Amino acid sequence: MGVSESGILWGGRGTEPEAVDRFYSVIPAGGIGSRLWPLSRAAAPKFLHDLTGSGQTLLRDTWNRLAPISGPHRIMVVTGRAHRAAVEEQLPELTDENVVLESEGKDSSAAIGLAAAILQKREPGVIIGSFAADHVINDNRRFRQSVVEAIAAADAGYIATIGITPTEPAIGFGYIKCGEPIDVPGAPDALAVEGFVEKPSLSTARKYVAAGTYLWNAGMFIARADRLLEQLGKTQPELLAGLLELADAWDTPRRGAVVDQVWPNLTKIAIDYSVAEPSAKEGLLAVIPGDFAWDDVGDFGSLAKLQSGGRKSDLAILGENARVLADSSSGIVVSETGRLISLIGVDNIVVVDTADALLVTTSEHAQRVKAVVDALKLSGRTDVL
Numbered sequence: 457m458g459v460s461e462s463g464i465l466w467g468g469r470g471t472e473p474e475a476v477d478r479f480y481s482v483i484p485a486g487g488i489g490s491r492l493w494p495l496s497r498a499a500a501p502k503f504l505h506d507l508t509g510s511g512q513t514l515l516r517d518t519w520n521r522l523a524p525i526s527g528p529h530r531i532m533v534v535t536g537r538a539h540r541a542a543v544e545e546q547l548p549e550l551t552d553e554n555v556v557l558e559s560e561g562k563d564s565s566a567a568i569g570l571a572a573a574i575l576q577k578r579e580p581g582v583i584i585g586s587f588a589a590d591h592v593i594n595d596n597r598r599f600r601q602s603v604v605e606a607i608a609a610a611d612a613g614y615i616a617t618i619g620i621t622p623t624e625p626a627i628g629f630g631y632i633k634c635g636e637p638i639d640v641p642g643a644p645d646a647l648a649v650e651g652f653v654e655k656p657s658l659s660t661a662r663k664y665v666a667a668g669t670y671l672w673n674a675g676m677f678i679a680r681a682d683r684l685l686e687q688l689g690k691t692q693p694e695l696l697a698g699l700l701e702l703a704d705a706w707d708t709p710r711r712g713a714v715v716d717q718v719w720p721n722l723t724k725i726a727i728d729y730s731v732a733e734p735s736a737k738e739g740l741l742a743v744i745p746g747d748f749a750w751d752d753v754g755d756f757g758s759l760a761k762l763q764s765g766g767r768k769s770d771l772a773i774l775g776e777n778a779r780v781l782a783d784s785s786s787g788i789v790v791s792e793t794g795r796l797i798s799l800i801g802v803d804n805i806v807v808v809d810t811a812d813a814l815l816v817t818t819s820e821h822a823q824r825v826k827a828v829v830d831a832l833k834l835s836g837r838t839d840v841l
């Protein structure tokens with residue numbers, strides 16, 4: 457362990473991190489995971505499911521991963537009002553002051569920015585790390601080491617992120633172009649970021665993967681709260697003003713009235729566009745290459761891969777009461793009903809059986825499930841969403 461000038465404790469490479477002073481974890485739990493429909497629903501989004509077979513929801517797994525870093529009393533969850541009860545059931549340790557309930561999702565800049573503004577007001581100088589509620593990470597110890605390095609980079613003034621070596625030209629991720637090592641005490645693996653491109657086209661993603669100098673952005677941002685807000689204000693001054701107004705009123709009796717007035721007008725924009733891309737252009741983004749397996753389990757193709765340990769020939773079966781008869785078939789079956797499902801001679805199949813909706817597709821087409829959800833929305837069939 458070491459102590460930086462500002463008093464932050466860190467654990468460098470090879471040391472086991474301890475709860476880090478002045479650090480707050482933030483878990484933005486929004487979105488419905490529409491490419492995992494009909495398993496993931498508005499009422500039960502992806503983060504409320506056990507997709508790994510750990511016996512715990514992804515949200516609980518995320519909490520358990522972060523608690524040793526920030527301490528369990530320093531984890532803030534930002535989620536929709538509708539999910540309050542489910543989140544509290546999953547996280548009984550979560551105190552009221554650490555829950556931010558949104559009347560309406562306003563995208564990640566607002567969710568993470570509001571957490572930063574509230575925490576900065578309560579504790580000036582705090583460092584925050586934002587981590588999705590619904591990702592899968594296979595090695596919590598290595599993950600923690602990367603986060604502790606990212607905290608050291610944040611303490612030095614960077615917006616830090618954790619990058620993952622790409623395995624395919626995915627178009628749903630941000631790409632980080634790695635530069636030279638930067639000299640930050642406590643962050644021996646930190647690299648400068650030469651560029652950040654959110655969700656490039658397939659041809660660009662192919663070039664990035666072939667170049668070998670790009671990492672996937674895993675959606676983890678670690679920064680001093682004041683620095684994050686400063687960066688946000690450069691590109692989104694109105695959004696920042698709204699968030700600061702909310703934060704000012706948050707711990708006062710004025711909260712309800714200010715929320716009613718300010719919330720509807722907050723600009724919807726992803727933090728990747730409002731903070732990450734512009735910070736990279738200014739040389740303020742740093743990346744710690746993550747030395748662990750990471751998956752955002754974005755669609756049933758990824759889920760099948762995750763469940764079968766990457767073996768294409770296997771059939772993964774999810775669901776406590778699943779009853780499946782399979783002959784010469786591979787892919788994934790998710791059963792919520794317990795209805796008997798038989799498969800004969802089908803490869804890379806995806807079958808998701810729920811009480812009111814059945815999905816049949818293939819791993820290759822799994823990304824297109826979002827189009828079904830969009831069509832259902834358009835036709836007003838929100839009862840099955």
Ligand SMILES: Nc1nc2c(ncn2[C@@H]2O[C@H](COP(=O)(O)OP(=O)(O)O[C@H]3O[C@H](CO)[C@@H](O)[C@H](O)[C@@H]3O)[C@@H](O)[C@H]2O)c(=O)[nH]1
Nearest residue numbers: 484485486534561562563564567588629630673674675752
């Ligand atoms: N509370 C709350 N959280 C939100 C909201 N909108 C987004 N989030 C949360 O912010 C995170 C990122 O939002 P997504 O909308 O899921 O982003 P994405 O398209 O998957 O892309 C991001 O993640 C990728 C990795 O999974 C990155 O590769 C990419 O660059 C980007 O950061 C997720 O944890 C999501 O729950 C919101 O309105 N409210």
